[in-house]
Amino acid sequence: MTRLHADELPIDAELVRRLVDHTFPSLAVLPLRPVAGSGSSNALFHLGEELVVRMPRQPGGGPGIVKESRWSPVVARHVGVAVPEVVGVGEPDRGYPEHWSITRWLPGDVASAAMNGSTELAVDLATFLTQLRSLAVPERPVSDELSSYRALPLVDLDPDFRELLEECAPLDVGIDLDDARRVWGLATDACSTTGLPTFLHGDLLAENLLLRDGRLAAVLDLGGLAVGDPTVDLVVAWEVLDAEGRAAFRRTLDVDDDTWMTARGWALLIALMTFAYYGETMPRRCADRLVMARAALAG
Structure with missing residues (x-):
């Protein structure tokens, strides 16, 4: 192993x-x-x-x-x-x-990055998130079990992003880090800290999605399930979907401009985290995150 x-x-x-x-x-x-x-x-x-x-x-x-x-x-x-x-x-x-x-064991094909003709998958993903967010948040105070840094407002992660930029600076990560810094600033400016908490998956990325005939069949790994700001789950749009799919995903979820901008920041944060940590051990994951980061930078 x-x-x-x-x-x-x-x-x-x-x-x-x-x-x-x-x-x-x-x-x-x-x-x-x-x-x-x-x-x-x-x-x-x-x-x-x-x-x-x-x-x-x-x-x-x-x-x-x-x-x-x-x-x-x-x-x-x-x-x-x-x-x-x-x-x-x-x-x-x-x-x-x-x-x-x-x-x-759940059968299916693991999703790949930037899937062409992904409109139907986009609607499937948006439907899954709508259903997940419909779960009633526990009435008791949210315990540590349902807390996660990925459920925090993006702006709270600004020190972490700055540190990741420094870690990635000497690496050839495949994106313009100055452009990433610029988009991050726009994302944190757009971030809301007043939204109502909902359930979120927390790691809705290609390796946790199983497909059958191009449609979503299963979502894996609920170990990161949390209650809080669900914006992080939108990053799947930039990793898995093509431009047409992203548009369908956003339209189905009715995502406003500020939330979409914030999600672009989440995509950059998760990508930089991956480059710095798994650069030599998980090349497939890093390649998928590079697709995600480039798409997020492009809008």
């Missing part, structure tokens, strides 16, 4: 086998093998043909697993596409310090 983080937890098939067999002995007969192209947050392992084991790669990843198990049934009842179905959650054990899960 490719090491992606300085604090990466040691995870291999032998460890996963021990955890599964101890916690879910009825599944011990199922063969186990790594999933090609596991994500950056979780190492994935096929368990038989219909299940997948999700193991957080870093310390502190367990709460996202628990959150997904708690909220995925709620989300599933309100959206028209598949989301992860959690079969079971395992406790820290056998020297592994985090919660982990077994979910149903």
Whole structure:
């Protein structure tokens, strides 16, 4: 398994086998093998043909697993596409310090960047976000479980963006950083800090979208689900959709100028974050984020 983080937890098939067999002995007969192209947050392992084991790669990843198990049934009842179905959650054990899960394997084709003829997909994505935002926000104060920096107003992330610009300056990231700084300023100026909080996915990007015949079939990874400013979810428009698709996406969601401008800033922030951190370890992700950043800079 490719090491992606300085604090990466040691995870291999032998460890996963021990955890599964101890916690879910009825599944011990199922063969186990790594999933090609596991994500950056979780190492994935096929368990038989219909299940997948999700193991957080870093310390502190367990709460996202628990959150997904708690909220995925709620989300599933309100959206028209598949989301992860959690079969079971395992406790820290056998020297592994985090919660982990077994979910149903969801079939489909992973979305790619700048998909041509993406108008129907754009409407699907907008519909998913409308349905997600319709979930009732818990009446109690929002707990840490549903908090995320990606649910904050964009302007709160200004120091982080400035730091990322400095980190990317010596790298050949493929965009004009001065232009990125200019667009970021416009985005933070347009940012609202008074909107009503709603549910947001938090990581609505190509690798978390499964398609069937070009239409949205499933949205993966609810570990970043949060309540707050949902503008970050709009970044999918610049990564996955073509210009016609972006227009349909914006029209279906009825996004005003200031929110659209703010979302362009989010797209730049997430791209710069990716370039600086995954520049050598995840070339496919960086290529997709370059598409997103260039489209966001263009408008």
